[in-house]
Amino acid sequence: MNLHEYQGKSILESYGVGVQKGIIADNSNDAIKAAEKLSELTGTEWYIVKAQIHAGGRGKGGGVKLAKSFEEVKEISESIIGMQLITPQTPPKGKKVNKVLIAEDVYYPGNSEPKEFYVSILLNRSNGKNMIMYSTEGGMDIEKVAKKTPQLIFNEEIDSALGLLPFQARKVAFNLGLEGDAFKSMSKFISNLYKAYVGADASLFEINPVLKTSDDKIIAVDAKVSIDDNSLFRHPDFITLRDLDEENPIEVEASKAGLNYVDLYGNVGCMVNGAGLAMATMDLIKQSGGSPANFLDVGGTADAERVEIAFRLILKDPKVKAILVNIFGGIVRCDRVAQGIIDAYKNMGDAIRVPIIVRLQGTNAEQAKVLIQNSKLDVIAAVAFEEAAIKVQEVLA
Ligand code: GDP
Ligand code: MN
Numbered sequence: 001m002n003l004h005e006y007q008g009k010s011i012l013e014s015y016g017v018g019v020q021k022g023i024i025a026d027n028s029n030d031a032i033k034a035a036e037k038l039s040e041l042t043g044t045e046w047y048i049v050k051a052q053i054h055a056g057g058r059g060k061g062g063g064v065k066l067a068k069s070f071e072e073v074k075e076i077s078e079s080i081i082g083m084q085l086i087t088p089q090t091p092p093k094g095k096k097v098n099k100v101l102i103a104e105d106v107y108y109p110g111n112s113e114p115k116e117f118y119v120s121i122l123l124n125r126s127n128g129k130n131m132i133m134y135s136t137e138g139g140m141d142i143e144k145v146a147k148k149t150p151q152l153i154f155n156e157e158i159d160s161a162l163g164l165l166p167f168q169a170r171k172v173a174f175n176l177g178l179e180g181d182a183f184k185s186m187s188k189f190i191s192n193l194y195k196a197y198v199g200a201d202a203s204l205f206e207i208n209p210v211l212k213t214s215d216d217k218i219i220a221v222d223a224k225v226s227i228d229d230n231s232l233f234r235h236p237d238f239i240t241l242r243d244l245d246e247e248n249p250i251e252v253e254a255s256k257a258g259l260n261y262v263d264l265y266g267n268v269g270c271m272v273n274g275a276g277l278a279m280a281t282m283d284l285i286k287q288s289g290g291s292p293a294n295f296l297d298v299g300g301t302a303d304a305e306r307v308e309i310a311f312r313l314i315l316k317d318p319k320v321k322a323i324l325v326n327i328f329g330g331i332v333r334c335d336r337v338a339q340g341i342i343d344a345y346k347n348m349g350d351a352i353r354v355p356i357i358v359r360l361q362g363t364n365a366e367q368a369k370v371l372i373q374n375s376k377l378d379v380i381a382a383v384a385f386e387e388a389a390i391k392v393q394e395v396l397a
Contacts, residue, residue, distance in 0.1 A: 001227045004052045006101045007241050008205075008225030015196035018189060018219040020211070022103035024052070031077035032070050034102035046105035049076040053095040054246040056208075056224060057087035057141075063097065066105065073102060098245060106221060110214025116221075117176055118142050119190070120206040121197045124157065130197070132156040132164075132190065134172055138209035164194040178212065185218040193220075200238075201231030250294075250316050257309050259298060266291025268392060269314035269323040269354075271307070273298050273332075281326045288389040290396050293320045302327055302337045308344035315351060322355050322395045324388060329362030338368035342375045355380065355395040359388035 003011075009019045021042055023034035035047045051063030058064050063085045067073040077100050086094035107114045116138035124131040135153045137145045146153055154175050158164050166187075173186035189210070197205050206224040213219065227238060244252055254261030260275070264282075268290040272278035275297050282292040294317065298310050307325075314323055327337050341358060359382040360368040372381040380395070382388040 001229055001232065001238070001242055002054045002246070003223075003225040003227065003241055004054065004099070004243065005050065005223050006052060006099075008223030009220060011200050011225060012193065012196050012220055012223060015192050015199060017192045017196055018185070018217060019223070020048075020103050020106045020219050020221045022048075022050070022101040024099055024101055025077065026099045027081065028074045028077040031073050031081075031100060031102050035067070035070055035073040038102060038104050042104045044104035046108075047073050048103040048105055049073060049080060050101040050103055051080050051083070051085050051097040052099040052101055053085055053090070053097055054243070055085075055087050055089040055095060056206075056222075057089050058085065061085050061087035061090075061094075063087065077102070095246070106211055106213055106219060108214060112212075112214050112216065114214050115212045116209035117212070118145070118153075118208045119172075119193065119210045120204070120208070121194060121202070122204050122206075127157070129160060130158045130194075132158070132168075132172060132194070134176065136176055138211075142208060158194070163198070164191055166191070169194075180216070182212050182216040182218065185216060186212070189218040189220075200225075201228050201234060202226060203228045250313055254296070254313050257313075259296060259306075259310060259313065261313060262295040263317070264292050264294050265319070266293045267319055267321040267396070269293045269296075269317065269320040271296050271298055271310045271314060271323065271325045271327075273300065273302055273327050277326060277328055281324065284326075284385060284389050285324060285392060288393040288396075290322070290392055293317055300332065302332055302340055304340040304343035304347070307337075307340045308347055311344055311348060311352065315353065320354055322357065322392060324392055325356065325358040325360075326388065327358075327360050327362075329360060329365065329368070333363045334360040334368035335364040335371055338371040341379065342372065342377060345375075345377050345379065352378075357382060357388055357391045357395065359383065359385065361385075 006024045013019050025031040025034045047067045049065050051058050065076045067076050080100050083097050084094040085097050118135040118138040120133045137152050156168050169187040169190040172190045173183045178186050204226040207220045209221050211221045248263045251261050268285045270281050272281050278297050285292045357380045365383050369381045372379050380391050
């Protein structure tokens with residue numbers, strides 16, 4: 001489960017991690033009130049208006065702006081709330097902004113220059129250890145830093161039995177080139193950040209930038225936080241943090257029906273039983289010149305009811321120009337699946353607006369093919385993998 005910046009920051013704060021303070025607003029009047037309150041709370045005179053969407057690169061897309069008065073807070077909030085924000089990390093059509101975080105300006109002048117760092121915590125899946133990844137090159141695209149100057153990215157691996165040891169937190173602060181108060185603040189920041197990561201059962205923390213302010217405080221200016229879905233039963237209070245507006249509506253519906261559906265960019269809808277076969281099917285579609293519109297695993301029971309739910313989900317996607325059903329009949333017999341498809345098809349009538357290619361393999365595959373051919377429905381039956389590929393190619397041509 002991905003969180004918004006403001007939600008991630010509030011988890012960090014609850015573990016004593018310093019953050020750029022902010023107040024959430026969903027209209028420009030509340031934005032002004034938020035700014036007034038922030039000014040009382042922190043003494044700030046300038047404000048940062050930050051679009052809350054589940055994607056980074058908001059600054060580049062015009063979703064993070066500096067306001068130097070309440071009037072500007074109002075104007076900027078009005079222009080950002082409701083906008084379709086396009087960043088390098090959003091889908092091409094962007095994401096609609098429903099809320100803005102009004103944050104204190106933390107880049108104020110002082111004894112030293114503010115300095116931006118990069119810090120993330122994630123699981124290194126190759127050895128099962130949590131890892132702190134950090135760099136002096138904060139505030140920019142970490143992918144670019146990794147490509148051009150990989151020597152400026154450091155890793156610190158954490159033994160899960162021992163946890164983060166104090167010397168490791170100090171090492172991070174040292175490698176970031178800090179001294180004096182900033183060094184101490186960074187060590188504390190890192191150790192509390194790690195406590196938050198473990199305590200919240202997170203699967204990713206990405207704080208870019210972590211800022212050393214001109215008066216040597218260390219704070220999180222941004223927060224990308226993902227929580228491990230499998231741990232949510234331990235965090236009933238996190239349930240309200242889920243923002244269904246950020247999730248694909250077809251995916252939300254599919255998960256309610258117990259189907260594994262992932263939206264993709266192509267034109268061929270896929271209905272498959274088993275994740276491995278679904279992956280192979282997507283490759284097959286690519287080879288045949290098409291491109292998959294979705295990943296859909298209908299699971300073990302491909303009966304008429306489930307097949308119909310799956311067809312309806314796939315057809316909600318306007319990109320879909322053909323549907324490839326690829327079922328392996330092992331425990332479930334192919335002729336039963338074929339009957340399920342026929343029943344679902346008859347039930348749906350005109351709702352089926354694209355050609356359907358069905359490939360059934362396994363127990364009673366030949367009978368299944370005959371059943372489909374005899375049904376006189378507009379369904380193209382295939383038994384072999386390549387046969388199905390060629391038929392997909394033909395209907396797309
Ligand atoms: P992202 O673009 O989605 O990663 O959003 P960030 O929260 O990282 O903000 C983008 C950029 O806005 C940061 O890298 C900063 O340069 C700038 N920014 C954020 N907070 C402040 C602030 O308090 N004052 C000023 N002047 N700039 C800020
Ligand atoms: Mn950022």
